[in-house]
Amino acid sequence: MTTRNSGEEQAAAIISDYGLLGDCQGAALVSREGSVDWWCPARFDGPSVFGRLLDMDAGYWSIRPTENFTVTRRYLPGTMVVETDFHCETGDLRLTDSLSLGMGEREHQIGHSSPHMLVRRLEVSRGQVQVKVELAPRLEYGLITPGFTPTAAGWEIAGGADRLSLTGDIALDVENGCAGGTFTLNTRESAVFALQHRSSVDSLVDDSVDDAGGEPDGAARLRDTIAAWQSWSEIHQSYQGPYREQVQRSVLVLQALTYRPTGAVVAAATTSLPEEPGGSANWDYRFGWLRDGSLTLKALWVAACADEGQQFFEWITSSAGPTREGHLQIMFGVGGEHDLSEHSLDHLTGYAQSRPVRVGNDAWNQTQLDVLGEVFECAWILRDQLGELPAQTAGFLVAVADRAAGTWHEKDSGIWEGREGDRDYLTSKLMCWVALDRAVKLADRLDAADRVAGWESGRDNIRAAILERGWNSDVNAFTGAFDSDHLDAGVLLMPIVGFLPANDHRVLATMDAIERDLSTGALVQRWTDAGDEGAFIICSYWLAAGRAMAGQIGQAKVIFETVSGYANDLGLLSEEVHIHEGTLIGNFPQGLSHIGLITAASAIAEAEHPENQQDHQR
Secondary structure (H helix, E strand, C coil): CEEECCCCCCCCCCHHHEEEEECCCCEEEEECCCEEEEEECCCCCCCCCECCCCCCCCCEEEEEECCCEEEEEEECCCCCCEEEEEECCCEEEEEEEEECCCCCCCHHHCCCCCCCEEEEEEEEEEEEEEEEEEEECCHHHHCECCEEEECCCEEEEEECCEEEEEEECCCCEEECCEEEEEEEEECCCEEEEEEEEEECCCCCCCCCCCCCCCCCCHHHHHHHHHHHHHHHHHCCCCCCCCCHHHHHHHHHHHHHCEECCCCEECCECCECCCCCCCCCCCCECCCEECHHHHHHHHHHHHCCCHHHHHHHHHHHHHHHCCCECCECCCEECCCCCCCCCCEECCCCCCHHHCCCCEECCHHHHCCCCHHHHHHHHHHHHCHHHHCCCCHHHHHHHHHHHHHHHHHCCCCECCCCCCCCCCECEHHHHHHHHHHHHHHHHCHHHHCCHHHHHHHHHHHHHHHHHHHHHHEECCCCEECCECCCCCCEHHHHHHHHCCCCCCCCHHHHHHHHHHHHHCEECCEECCECCCCCCCEEHHHHHHHHHHHHHCCCHHHHHHHHHHHHCCCCCCCCCCCEECCCCCCEECCCCEHHHHHHHHHHHHHHHHHHCHHHCCCCCC
């Protein structure tokens, strides 16, 4: 429970104060104090309507009591709908927030026809509460203050290429580009507001109607959205192991980060939340990375989300292939776009004065050889679902395997996408080994029997090189790059992908070294000499998974529970944890962190009950 002084000037909240609202096309973040400070409606990577997360003047929508209050909140079970309870001296107010799904959508169909509508419902359960509403859209990342035109149902809001339609049970006044009002609700009284986005060339379309079949009704849409999310959750309940509640919440987060029209899964809902507050390591994560692909599919496999996994794989193959001169791009826009050129939004001050604020990500041009393995791991995980591969897909996979065999020895930018120059990263070699190992196993499906001997030779050469040049006897660990003495937590993938068993003495020694030199408690930083960089949450979960796979279940649970304890009250994790302050930092919520949670929980479950072990590594 959090106490807030309603008289304080509102500002953007800290990262952990936010809850994610999702409609499987865009995302919004609502603070514990009832302010929506981030909303990109049409696409995750589209311009924001509310951007106060990155600048105080970039737009928000606040609903909260005018008097002092304490706050409790939760997700409605099985949904991405947030309930926030404001407890005041005079009464109790409940605010329910959601991004609407298409009316009547259920189970695997949710998110295909989302109307890009933010619905907010207020209800007083005790006493009397005075409420203040402030709606200040600032379009195109805060560049545009729109105009307001009254309509029979509320307000039409227009600026640039964006149109918004505001409806509500209580009329709001408009002044200086802001709609607002103060009103009082008594016990059992309620009010609903709905804000729908569309482009300037689209007509307003809203198929939601009230129970009597009359005018559009935000309350009806909210009820339908709750039912839609719960219908999806009901068919994704196969995981019965430890930490079930955290796993189910993480699976819902991954679904909310899925762009359902194509199946792409974005890395995070935000851009430019800093890895170091006040610093410049601020990146746009609202794209689909191939690296995340195999890890996402493994996580979805735990939750028996085979349909979502197959659609994601189809997005990967259609976006990435055929390769251009053998090059495999590492990331794409949610629609499959290739050009993700990066630029700065210099008019924004950035979260906690962290500049620049970036849109786009120049990492799309990097060479990262590990993605070759990630693509093949996806195909391997889904081999029973894919059926007979189309000739184009099979040809694409053959080209990927050939590239792994021909380029594994080259330097690249590595999984952490460093911009300091290419190196012989061990994880890149490891994932090239994965590509060839899985290609050999899938050769019959690829109609590539003539290539098996070459792929086997390449796979064996990579293995020998990793064991010889990746192992440093002085450090007593596998290191981050060939012939290096620097540790890198990425090598924790070795047992997860099946390169070596977790109880191999070299893997155990590597885990010991990482815990000794890269860890603060259970928080694991990415590499040696990381300084004050935050601890990467997925690295901690990889360590927990490795300990579990080695039979060290007690250690695995301590790591898992410690790291999971940094999640906010809604169970959401960002990319990193500040190693000194213990606060969430980086883009939020971060898909990889929730993938890591699922992976580690599954590894612990299998270690405790090996008789129930599923073929998650496949």
